[in-house]
């Protein structure tokens with residue numbers, strides 16, 4: 396970005412001002428069909444292949460509400476401790492945009508399906524911060540414009556634009572927080588932790604993959620500052636479509652520094668939308684924000700109201716899974732690990748594979764060790780997520796079992812994992828094919844030990860003289876001779892025994 400913006404240091408900004416935030420998160424639901432028509436939501440189809448008169452807004456077409464979409468919205472509302480409306484409607488939000496063929500977005504306005512909730516998020520130091528939820532409402536996604544012929548892919552400088560309406564009408568849930576006050580210098584951290592926790596909740600409900608990198612979840616960061624010690628909110632800016640956790644944190648931080656610079660030099664903040672730039676973490680001005688009245692909201696006349704039966708709502712409530720934070724704390728205690736270790740496992744996407752590996756019979760420490768060690772390393776090298784690695788929890792559990800039984804040592808186990816990842820089959824198959832077995836035949840081991848002693852008399856003498864630490868070199872020689880297939884601890888015992896030394 397060539398635009399330079401005046402900033403004050405983060406510390407100076409916080410010394411004078413108190414940040415207030417509002418987070419609006421859009422989640423694309425994983426329903427099979429769109430919100431108001433039967434078109435498929437599958438990705439990867441040819442442009443405009445998944446459209447019909449309804450999602451193209453052709454005259455005379457009539458929308459129908461997707462029941463699964465409503466169900467997902469209620470589940471999200473319940474998981475966020477919201478009240479669920481007994482009766483609510485859709486509303487038309489009127490504005491013109493080329494990627495929105497109806498010239499209005501079917502959304503909800505003053506009658507959202509869920510309202511008045513909260514989500515507790517855990518910060519890095521373990522403290523829990525409660526973020527209050529204003530509402531969660533149902534709406535639909537827009538199509539997608541591609542600007543062609545320019546250098547930047549932006550409309551500016553493009554020769555023409557292409558429109559793909561496959562995404563138009565895919566169900567969205569918009570979750571809006573109440574103003575978040577009292578986070579102080581931790582406001583950016585709270586923003587990131589909130590979006591991260593929300594993502595976990597959405598995933599646990601199985602209503603969306605909520606992949607930010609795929610645009611299935613995106614966040615608008617509203618931010619304002621007020622002088623420390625005052626009550627009244629300042630004017631907010633709204634940084635749109637921030638699409639990674641790290642960017643949410645950076646956007647909030649940048650806006651705090653920018654607002655402080657404007658305010659402390661006597662300027663005023665204009666209420667506007669802003670774009671976030673990944674490259675340098677800055678934001679730049681978008682458009683002056685419309686007020687709600689400019690959208691001429693009115694109740695959607697083509698759709699019946701949504702009045703979810705209380706029995707249905709209670710059934711959905713009873714079927715909610717254990718909430719991610721509760722589950723994390725339970726696992727942390729069961730596994731006896733620190734908050735920090737738990738966080739690392741979470742960041743690595745290792746928690747679910749580890750749980751599945753334990754369910755398949757592996758001891759917890761073994762399951763953690765293989766996923767967070769060897770497999771995380773391979774995944775990292777290949778730029779893949781852990782759950783994309785071609786190995787199953789059942790296979791990892793089998794490796795752990797072979798180690799526990801003494802059939803494999805760690806070194807051999809790593810080779811087995813390598814074999815499974817290379818497509819050589821199940822662990823037992825790899826063991827057989829590669830001939831990987833710990834030599835536990837005492838006769839063979841003793842022979843190897845004797846050979847090592849004979850070949851390294853000087854070292855053997857040192858050990859006899861009391862330098863037990865020198866045994867490492869002989870253990871190494873035996874391991875080499877057995878191609879790493881001996882149990883190193885047993886080898887050391889045998890060496891000391893042969894040399895008549897106490898271990």
Ligand code: ADP
Nearest residue numbers: 415416417418572573574617618619628629631
């Ligand atoms: P809009 O449709 O204009 O984006 P919303 O009310 O849907 O407005 O969302 C605004 C978000 O910003 C909400 O999360 C709200 O709590 C928050 N918010 C409102 N006023 C302020 C303010 N002055 N400073 C920071 N956040 C604010």
Ligand code: MG
Nearest residue numbers: 419615617633
């Ligand atoms: Mg908004």
Ligand code: ZN
Nearest residue numbers: 432434447450
């Ligand atoms: Zn359609």
